[in-house]
Structure formats: C-alpha cells, structure tokens
Amino acid sequence: MPFSYYARLTRSQQAIYRKSDEIPEVRLPRPDALHPMVEGLTSALASEDRLAVQRATDRLIRGLTDAVAVPPVKVEVLAARPHAKWGELHGLYTSERGKPPKIQLWMRTAKQRRVVAFRTYLRTLLHEVGHHFDYALLRLPDSYHTEGFYKRESSLFKQLVPEARAPRAPHVEAWFRTSPDERLARLARTPDQLAALLAGRSESALARRPAADAWAPVEIVCHLRDAEEMFGQRFGTILAMDDPILTEAGPAERWASDRQYRRHDAALALAHFRRRRGESMETLMAMAPDDWQRGGEHPVRGRVTIDMFVALMAWHDDNHVEQLTRAVEGRP
C-alpha cells in the first residue's frame, strides 16, 4: 500500500517509487566489521564533543559506503538542529549536479540543545545514508520515502545494533521522571560500581585504550572525578547567585589530554571521585526542596535546575559505568 503522496506523482516517478518499495533490505557483507565504529559513535556522543562525533560519524559512513562498494559521501556534523514550525531537522542529504553528495547531521536538539540519543542519531544517520544508497547502490533516479526505504533503513540498523549489543542505560529523560531519592540512590552506588570494575586489574591494563579514540579505564574514572568537581562548582554557583550564567566547561576530551589522565593512578582517582561524590550528596541532601528548582543558564542546554543536574548526573554515571564495563574488556 503506497503512501498517500504516491497518487500525486507522475507515471515515471511512480515507477521509481514502486522499484524502491520492492527492495526490503540492504545486506552488508560483514556487519560485525562495522560494530567497533558504532561503539566509537556511542562513546563520541557520550563525550558530547562535536569533533569526536564528526570523526566517529565519518568513519562509520565511510565504513558503510566501502562495505557496499559505492562512492563515499561528504559528512558534516553540526550542533543544534534548526527548528521551524513544522518541527526539527535531524539530518539532510543533498546531491546536486556537479557537486559531491553531502550528508549533514545535527547532534543536539533545537530547543533544549541536548545531545541526541544514540539510537535516534544512528537512525538519522542511516536514513541519510539510505538516500545515498538509493542513488549510488540501487541506481534509482530519485530517492523517495517508501515503505521499502524505511525497511532498508531498519535492516541496516539491525545489522549494526543487534539487540544484545544495544545500550541498556536508561535515557536521560527517564531519569527526569524519577524521584530525587531514586536519583540520589543511583549516585550513591557509583563509586562501588567503579571499584568493582577496577578491582584486580594492572596499571597497564587500566591505561590501555580499547581503540584510538575511546578512553582507557583510567581516563573514564578521571573524567568522572573532574566532572564531579565541576558539578560541585555548578551547585555552588547556582546557590550563590540568582540564575547565573553557567559557562561551558571542558570539553572533556581536552581535560583528558591536558590533564594527562592516562598517567594517573586509577585507584587514587576513584578515591578522590568517592570523596567528591560524598560532598555532592551532602550538599544535595542539605538543600531545601525549593533549592532544587534553582538554576542557571547553560550555553548549550538552556536553563538547567539543580533537579535537572541530578538527573544528568545519574544518566552520566550510567553512561560511563557502561563505557567502563566495555573498556576493561578491551571493547570501545
């Protein structure tokens, strides 16, 4: 059953539509070879660093075009999505005569300017790659949104993210819906979770990166320690002033290189994280409920209250505990 716009197409366009609709999948010869690139993309999105996301996106799209032997496509990762009355633009594929085709992807939402969830981002990426495949692989003269097109997008997604490998961490929105007590309980567990993951591993193993662009275990722990210091400063600033501006900190990748995380001792970093986390918990528990609604203006996320920061911290912990679980096993 074609989509309603089919009736408005010319005969030749309808022929293209039907051809597109008949192809339900794009089979990748060796999807497992692309899995490390997908993992790299997960880490890059978690780092919230646009350049890291650009590099990881480039690699994955190049991997996809190479896998099916079609010409590469130029890729551009941009910050906040443009928005209009009709909604937000997630991605864009452009192919103009005489110019190389280009995919543009936006990694932050338009209004809240939050980093897009991994699955959403990957879906958008595959959607735009799907348009490129329509022209370059399937040799269709045009690329329509047909049922077949969406099936091909899903087929690529399933090959790249088998269910067993899909991230299990709750999305940040899920943490926004939990009670303060649930979030605080989550924050309280993290130091012990990290300790269990680090236990018995050598310094050299903890300093080993699972991939060139994926943090080593010690870097993940140092990141959590320094992020905790930053959260503490944020709370102090928000409590000391009415709706202050919160300048952007980091980026996390620069902290890791400037502060030489890979030379740090992981156990010591964990001990300092534990101490900072204890102080954050004390500050949060001593606040009156109204204080949790105090906030500041973040350059990327807009107004962020202490209540929202606690949800972000819980989500941030989930993300990095998962990343550490992979890193100690040598997986990016």
Add this chain to the structure above:
Amino acid sequence: MATTMEDYAKQPREQRLQRLTRTADELSAAINGQAEAVLARRPDDKNWAAKEIVCHLRDAEEMFTSRFELIVAMDTDPKLVGPSADRMAEERQYLRNDAGEAIGAFRRRRAENVEYLRTLTPAQWDKGGVHPVRGRMTIDTFLTLMAWHDDNHLDQLGRALAGKA
C-alpha cells in the same frame, strides 16, 4: 627586586600582555635538560615540586578563561568561587604528569587567553566579579594578577629546581 602587583597595575595593558606571552618559553627554558627525579622532587613536605608548579599554571590558565567568560557574559558582577590549588594538585595527580607536556598545554591555553583579551572592548575590561579573598576584581585587575602570578611561580620554579622551598 620582584615586580609587585602594584607595579604591574601601573604598567600599560600591552606591556602586561607582553609579559604573559613570554612565560611559556621561560618555563621551557627552566626545565630544559632537568632529570625527571629533579622535576618531581619536592623541596620539603609543604612546597611543590617543579612539575606541580607547571601543572598549577596550566590549570590556573583554564580557570582564568572561565572567569573571563563568566564576567563578560553576566550583566552583574558574579561571585567567583575559587577551587583550592592544593586540592587540585593532589586530585589531578600533578606529580605523575609530564612537565614538558604540561607546558605544551599551558602554552596553548595562554595563547588563547591573550588572544581573547585582545578582543575585549574598553567596557569589558572594566567588568568584574567578586573574588572571595580579593573582593571586586575587574578583568584588567586579573591581567595584573596573571602577570604577577607568573613571576611568582617562575621564582618558585627556580627555587624548586635548586631544591629550595
């Protein structure tokens, strides 16, 4: 005779900016050829080793950046919360850092700060924040402080390399 904060405050802005641009080379020259053991040696229990001084300058430079950005962005004087330098030295494990790499990072951050300061309008130079110890400080006062802070830690670095507190 060391240049005091008051002396620096009297200098034209450009002269103070010029002072900031020399520091990275002065640090490099000071540690050039020094053994790792010397760089990591504390003159006594309380005083920093050479590499801790370099790391402190690197992290202070990042803090100056965030203070400038906050002061310029706010309509009213923000309250400036100051992290403890000794706690940073301990937690960021300065003694395990490579001093040469730390100077490289300082050099990049310093160049960014000098470039940023040169873009400020006269009104922005007079904007300020409330420091927990020093009271109201304008960006211009921060420039003075940075020049003096550099001198202070270069002196300290010379002593630390000689094993003196």
